[in-house]
Amino acid sequence: MRRPTIRPLAALATVGALALTGCGTEAGGTAPEAADATPGGPPHTLQAERVMRLTEPHQETGMTLLEGPTFDEDGQLIVVDVTAPAGDPKVLGIDLEAGTARPLHTDDRGAYTSAQFSPHDGRLYLTDYLHGEIVSLAPDGGDPRTFFAGEVDGAPMNPDDLAFDPAGNLYVSDSRGLSEGEPLGRVVRIDRDGEQATVLADGLAATNGVSFDADHAGLWFSELLENRISYLKLDAAGAVTSRHTAIRVDGGIAQTDSIAVDAAGNLYQGLHGRAAMLVYDRHGGHLATVELPTDHAGLESATNVAITPGGTTAYLTVSGPAGGYLYTFEALAEGTRQSNGG
Incomplete structure (x- = not known):
């Protein structure tokens, strides 16, 4: 997630409540068929279609920013609105069949930048970028708990995205240093009980997306200020055995945001x-670009995606001055835990 400036985020703790607007509007059709992206061939275009508008820019913060799409066990899609003020829904549940959305959680403090369910306890975990905390909720959005807070190796975190290993340990992209433009970012591992935090990589330029590869042998992570994707190879205990730059993204004015990985x-x-998403194979080949229709004025970022578990229908969170929207396209392979939130 590309955070807005610190000033609007800092205002989130004191602004008043607004009613939810835009939910359940502009329902769209089914996703188009995917292009046959062939490794080694030229990249293809995957055309996305609009599903619905979820949010409008908030009066208090002047913006809306959707992130962290993830499916619950009942097939409900859950997203977070990073810049929602106190009283407005910060976590939304979407009934894709009905084309409606409902508020699941709000509070007077958090600025949540990602969401994912833990395989250990089944709770929904959120990263609070502004306060450096990891918060968990019951699947229905209730029972908020602070899972982790405080400094890691003597420095506070700005947690952005997260990924879980099969045992339920968390791997967090710490985007520390973004506001200063300094390489202070990190990748942090937090054990599933929230008792021990370990820095796996540091000296990073605003760490953003993070996701395991398909077989949990290593972590992909992106750096917003360098437009690159790196790979951390891990051993069975979650310790780093090697690290290298894997993909250099030619983004132009766009910057690398969140990452998801499919079953392939x-x-x-x-x-x-840029309201688009790039698809690469594990060897760095550019397979496809997900593009929105030409009538997407006022949409500036395509932050993250959730691919239906066991299916190929993908849902993309897109935001800008026009509001926060959900788009759909057909992914190149089936969705797994690594393509479902974070």
């Missing part, structure tokens, strides 16, 4: 500054 190991790289 393909990477879906979100973009801030």
Whole structure:
């Protein structure tokens, strides 16, 4: 997630409540068929179609920013609105069949930048970028708990995205240093009980997306200020055995945002500054670009994607001055835990 400036985020703790607007509007049709992206061939275009508008820019913060799409066990799609003020829904549940959305959670404090369900306890985990915390909720959005807070190796976090290993340990992209433009970012591992935090990589330029590869042998992560994707190879205990730059993204004015990985190991790289998503194979080949229809004025970022578990229908969160929208397209392979939130 590309955070807005610190000033509007800091205002989130004190602004008043607004009614939810835009939910359940502009329902769209089914996703188009995917192009046959062939490894080694030229990249294809995957055409996305609008599903619905979820939010409008908030009066208090001047913006809306959707992130963290993830499916619950009942097939409900859950997203977060990073810049929602106190009183407005910060976590939304979407009934895709009915084309409606409902508020699941709000509070007077958090600025949530990602969401994912834990395989350990089944709760929904959220990263609070502004306060450096990880918060968990019951699947219905209730029972909020602070899972982790405080400094890691003597420095506070700005947690952005997260991924879980099969045992339920968390791997967090710490985007520290973004506002200063300094390489202070990190990748942090937090054990599933929230008792021990370990820095796996540091010196990063605003770490953003993070996701395991298809077989949990390593982590992909993106750096917003360098437009690159790197790979951390891990051992069975979650310790780093090697690290290298894997893909250099030619984004132009756009920057690398969140990452998802499908069952074939393909990477879906979100973009801030362009309403599109790039798809790479695990060897760095550019397979496809997800593009919106030409009538998407006022939409500037395609932050993240959730691919239906066991299916290929993908849902993309897109935001800008026109509001927060959900788009759909056909992914190149089936969805797994690594393409479902974070």
